[in-house]
Amino acid sequence: MDAKKYYNPHGEDILNEKIYGGSPTGFVDFNRSKYQWDSNIYDLMNANTWFPSEVNTSTEKKNFDQLTDNEQSIYKMTFAQLSFNDSAQEEYLSDFRRLTNNRLVKSVLSLQIMQEVNHSKSYAVLLDACGNSDEVFNLYKYDAALNRKNQKIADQFASYIEGGSADKMLLSAMASVNLEGIYFLLGFAYIYVLGDKVPGARDMIKFIARDELNTHLPLFANIFKTIQKENKIQTSTIDSAQQMIEDAVAIELEYGKYLLGQFPVMGITEALMEQTVYNYANDRLKKISLDPIFPESPTTYLQQLVTKHLQMNDVRSNFFESNVSNYAKSSIDLNDF
Numbered sequence: 001m002d003a004k005k006y007y008n009p010h011g012e013d014i015l016n017e018k019i020y021g022g023s024p025t026g027f028v029d030f031n032r033s034k035y036q037w038d039s040n041i042y043d044l045m046n047a048n049t050w051f052p053s054e055v056n057t058s059t060e061k062k063n064f065d066q067l068t069d070n071e072q073s074i075y076k077m078t079f080a081q082l083s084f085n086d087s088a089q090e091e092y093l094s095d096f097r098r099l100t101n102n103r104l105v106k107s108v109l110s111l112q113i114m115q116e117v118n119h120s121k122s123y124a125v126l127l128d129a130c131g132n133s134d135e136v137f138n139l140y141k142y143d144a145a146l147n148r149k150n151q152k153i154a155d156q157f158a159s160y161i162e163g164g165s166a167d168k169m170l171l172s173a174m175a176s177v178n179l180e181g182i183y184f185l186l187g188f189a190y191i192y193v194l195g196d197k198v199p200g201a202r203d204m205i206k207f208i209a210r211d212e213l214n215t216h217l218p219l220f221a222n223i224f225k226t227i228q229k230e231n232k233i234q235t236s237t238i239d240s241a242q243q244m245i246e247d248a249v250a251i252e253l254e255y256g257k258y259l260l261g262q263f264p265v266m267g268i269t270e271a272l273m274e275q276t277v278y279n280y281a282n283d284r285l286k287k288i289s290l291d292p293i294f295p296e297s298p299t300t301y302l303q304q305l306v307t308k309h310l311q312m313n314d315v316r317s318n319f320f321e322s323n324v325s326n327y328a329k330s331s332i333d334l335n336d337f
């Protein structure tokens with residue numbers, strides 16, 4: 001390995017480091033940010049730091065045992081899929097980080113990697129308390145639809161991760177916009193629909209959803225927009241990004257409709273699922289400054305559930321009393337590129 005990767009005294013100044021391409025000097029200086037959104041997101045991610053042990057899982061097994069058979073299946077199939085997302089994201093981020101030139105953006109990605117590992121740990125803690133950890137983590141071996149969704153997500157991650165051009169890096173970033181902004185959402189909604197029946201799972205998902213939606217999604221939306229702005233990205237590449245989110249919508253709805261067909265418990269319809277995923281996809285497109293392309297509906301019940309639980313005040317009042325200044329940072333501008 002070339003030592004310049006670590007120290008390159010004749011490299012470019014930190015304020016000139018682009019996300020794609022270039023030769024950084026090798027210093028991480030949070031006082032000099034080319035973008036500002038990177039250090040804002042870093043601060044918010046830090047302020048949101050949490051540990052699985054903060055969630056009370058002592059009654060999870062008793063609560064789980066009182067669910068109906070279909071509710072238990074929904075619970076297990078949801079965590080089987082969400083836990084894959086975080087495992088895959090950790091590995092993808094480590095690879096995507098290597099494509100990145102700007103050292104501050106790399107630092108934010110390092111913190112994100114740690115948070116994805118924390119999410120993996122939280123699933124293990126929750127499912128251990130529930131008494132079905134081995135069963136849930138092995139479901140991909142027995143359920144073809146779960147296996148198919150995981151495989152398609154992995155395929156999107158793998159498609160452009162070799163890099164080699166700004167266009168490919170942009171499309172690789174798109175895979176992460178899809179992961180943070182699409183592939184988690186019906187799973188989050190299912191657990192919130194179960195809600196008070198499984199408060200341990202609900203509260204764990206509140207913390208995970210806050211990380212994914214309040215910081216990881218804005219991070220990758222900004223990375224996408226910045227790569228696009230800093231390089232002459234071709235129209236055909238933007239078309240490919242649009243195709244990737246259309247694929248993501250299809251992947252999310254295929255698994256959602258499969259679960260609904262197998263375990264119809266909760267007054268969720270296919271139409272409600274479609275409206276929800278379409279609305280989220282349009283929002284993600286707007287976040288990366290592309291035009292919405294899906295039919296738009298009024299905010300759905302499932303979206304309202306997700307938004308309500310993002311307002312974390314009812315998780316643990318003492319926690320927020322002691323972190324009130326940190327929590328207030330949620331309002332900082334993450335989109336100031």
Ligand SMILES: [Fe+2]
Pocket residue numbers: 086089115116119208211212
């Ligand atoms: Fe995560």
Ligand SMILES: [Fe+2]
Pocket residue numbers: 089116180211212216
């Ligand atoms: Fe994430």
